Amino acid sequence: MLRKKECVAMLLAGGQGSRLYALTNNIAKPAVAFGAKYRIIDFPLSNCINSGIDTVGVLTQYEPLELNEYIGNGQPWDLDRAFGGVHILSPYQAKKKQSWFEGTANAIYQNLHFMKKYDPDYILILSGDHIYKMDYADMLRAHKATGADCTIAAIEVPIKEASRFGVLNCNPDGTIYEFEEKPKQPKSNLASMGIYIFTAKKLFDYLEADDKNPDSSKDFGKDILPAMLKAGEKMVSYRFKGYWKDVGTITSLWESNMDLLGAEPAFDVGDSDWKIHSRNPLAPPEYIGEKAVVDNSLIALGCEIEGNVKNSVLASNVIVEAGATVRNSVIMAGTVIRKNAVVEYSIIDENVTVETGATVGAPKEEGAGIAVLGRGITIASGAKVAGGVILDKDYKGE
């Protein structure tokens, strides 16, 4: 049998996610919990397996422990394979070099040997920062059909937000004539999604050239793509229409969680045609008590709800005691909300305890923003955490 994979995916999961503050103190952004039972990385990994791509390198650097443990042998995503499967690629020492990944392109460059082992025709570059469902196989078909050297997935964004993205300026046939990284005055509203398919040989050549260039910042958006464009390589945009959300900020993470709610949600994780795979919690079914009121919410296994939960997303083994209220909030696994406590417009990380009668956050309308509680902390009985406050240590009140 030919030991070959047509397409190998490389998932950039080294991001620190500093704009998630306390939520990424000890974990990499792709390992951040999302949607009651998922983590951000479940989405690109599920997209891979659902698109028939069974060889994925996951590049980690920042706080990789939990991410490594979560991915394990890849079995939950059916990526536990004799040839291929998911592999964690950490920075390493070698005879000739010893370095951390310096930029996105450098991270891929340092793992050339991993990709070459599979003799691939195409390389798919992904990031672990977004919530979306996408058929990469369709994008690969487009890449082959246009004969492109590089295909960049692109989505229309409101023009006033375009300056946050890499912007693609395209001809009517979709070929890209200009690529601007976070332009102040964007010429188009077509944003790069950070998803690239390269013809493998071209990518390898450009990565090697880039590595020899001392002036390069070793970044895809800033260096590799402009260099290819300049050299006249064929670069084509691939239009994606659907839900795509960067969950790199507290606000976008909260919004994206809320997008899962309702009978016709903006983003449906229950879609049986495009299953989102994840490592499942070991927990009994959730118990909803006699006095509980649960309205417009997503609740994971193992929860014990005796209080009121409205417009919220609760991950596994969360306890909401009698008289407590959780509204417009995202609560991660193992957190306990004790009697008569109130949680409003907040994101609470794993294993937090909000003691009896404590208050966390303030209604959205008050404009103070989302309150955030970091992992494992305790909010003392009766303490008040104001709206918009971010805490990563126990809090006893004023």
Add this chain to the structure above:
Amino acid sequence: MAHSTVGVIFSNIHDENIPELSRQRTMASVPFGGRYRLIDFALSNMVNSGITTVGIVTKNNYQSLIDHLGSGKEWDLARKDGGIKLLPPYSDETDKPYTTRLEALMGITGFLNHRNEDYVVISDCDGIAHMNIADIVRYHEENGADITMVYHEETEPSESSYFITLQPDASGRIKGLRINPSDLKKGKRYNLYVNIMVMSREFLVNTIQSAVQRGFSSFGRDILAKNVDTLRIFGYAFKGYYAGVNSIQDYYKHSMELLEKPVRDELFGARDIYTKVRDSAPSKYLEGATVKDSLISDGCVIEGTVENCILFRGVKVGKGSVVKNSIIMQDTVIGEHVSLDSVITDKNVVIRDRRTLAGCPELPYFVSKGRML
């Protein structure tokens, strides 16, 4: 565990207890508690007690069981040596598949001979409990017992068609053993054997061999009852929560007991109960949903009212529907403005809009697998 133990689980024995649920599956694969199958409790108890090899004796209807167990990895039993060993019946032109427990054991002597563990724990799948098998093996060793039988004190007469009661003395040694006694009265205490026993592997293999030579066919009558005086048979009193599933009424009653917190804490709180996972989405409670005193599994979408119920994975409850005191199994779809009270639906049932079904707790209304009403 100082000594190693191998597990043997009988998946089919007691199938006749709840024909409604075991028509198309083994007793072992009867769904229970929202996301489990009965075998998950016996298997998890073994795994949590350090057992890494479990032979599963099957006879018929075991496709659903094979599908559930897979490679055994969910129970951490996908092992290089040992793990889950499915033991289908052995038969040829002259031999028929087994009809008794003893014949089934005769059929797995090859498996038992090839293992090297010191002890064997044999368990059926008709009981739900959180039990430490290592404690039972230790008790067996300390007593120098030939056989240790686990019992639970009961006050309700058993509804099983075949059961054993034990009379231990102060030391725990069994002095009397009765099969299907007919004089059990409601409220009167007796010790019900819960179909879990421990023996040394060597003792079991020798016992089976001599039973073959003598043409014995019943483990209970020919081996246990006949030898109460000569063998050292001990009883291990299990003091925790035990739910024997001997009828559809039992099944309903014990399912509903899961809504009591102490029962849930004992079964699920101390140790994990492992089961097959399905990658369902978290359950979604829509606007206008009312859920009270219920256990809800993943993948459910609830728009109506659910009270005092157990919902398995992937159940849909439509707008305006009221479901009370019911057990709704996997992927059942309940339309709009449906009323259900004291109903058990098996998997993949569809209840169309505006239907009303009601049973009573003593006689729940049962809807069989895949039906559309």
